[in-house]
Amino acid sequence: MEKENLHKFCGTFVKERLARIHKNIDDIQTSLTAETKSSAGDKHETGRAMLQLEREKLGKQLAEAEKMKQVLSKVPKDGSNAFIGLGSWVITSKADYFLAISAGEFKNNGKSIYCISAATPIAKLLFGKQVGDTVSFNTKEIKIAEIK
Numbered sequence: 001m002e003k004e005n006l007h008k009f010c011g012t013f014v015k016e017r018l019a020r021i022h023k024n025i026d027d028i029q030t031s032l033t034a035e036t037k038s039s040a041g042d043k044h045e046t047g048r049a050m051l052q053l054e055r056e057k058l059g060k061q062l063a064e065a066e067k068m069k070q071v072l073s074k075v076p077k078d079g080s081n082a083f084i085g086l087g088s089w090v091i092t093s094k095a096d097y098f099l100a101i102s103a104g105e106f107k108n109n110g111k112s113i114y115c116i117s118a119a120t121p122i123a124k125l126l127f128g129k130q131v132g133d134t135v136s137f138n139t140k141e142i143k144i145a146e147i148k
Contacts, residue, residue, distance in 0.1 A: 003089050003148060006098040006106055007077045010115050013103035014069045021062045028055045068101045071117075075100045080148050084126045086118055089148040092126075094140065099123050 032051050075087040084090055090097045096113040098106070103115035116123050125135040126144070134143045 002078070003087070003098070004077050005108065006089060006113060006115065007072070007075060007100070009106045010072050010075075010098070010100050010103045013115075014065060014072055014101065017065045018062070018069070021058055021065055025055065025058050025062070028058065072101050082130050082147070084129050084144070084147055088126075089113065090126055090144060091146040091148070093143040093145060094137075097122065097126065099126065 028051050032048065032055075071086075077087075081088065084099065086099055088099050090099065096111070098113050098115045099118055100115055102117040102120065106113045106115055118124075118127065122137055125137055129135065129144055131144055131147055134141050136142070
């Protein structure tokens with residue numbers, strides 16, 4: 001399995017997330033447009049306010065997803081370095097990690113690789129390390145076996 005598959009998995013994750021957020025924003029916009037002034041004015045205003053709050057929340061999620069897309073665009077699709085950095089596929093004694101964006105678990109041929117953001121605690125410990133190094137995470141020693 002190539003790192004390219006991990007990159008594609010992350011790309012699909014971001015694309016689906018963006019599509020879901022855009023759909024929700026469109027749905028809220030439709031609801032706001034469809035809201036008509038009723039005789040129960042306070043109830044109407046409360047409904048509109050709730051929709052506005054939901055739209056703001058989705059706006060923040062959209063900005064976050066766009067940022068993920070931007071980070072992923074900077075992740076190298078191939079090659080490996082002696083030191084762990086953005087785009088490294090790290091095989092450790094505990095688990096395998098792909099340092100790019102938080103996209104969850106990628107499964108291939110019964111093997112799990114966790115796609116994690118550089119901002120996660122484990123990624124912060126791994127950055128700059130090399131094969132043979134050991135890090136301590138949650139009182140467990142994790143040995144770096146391979147960097148792809």
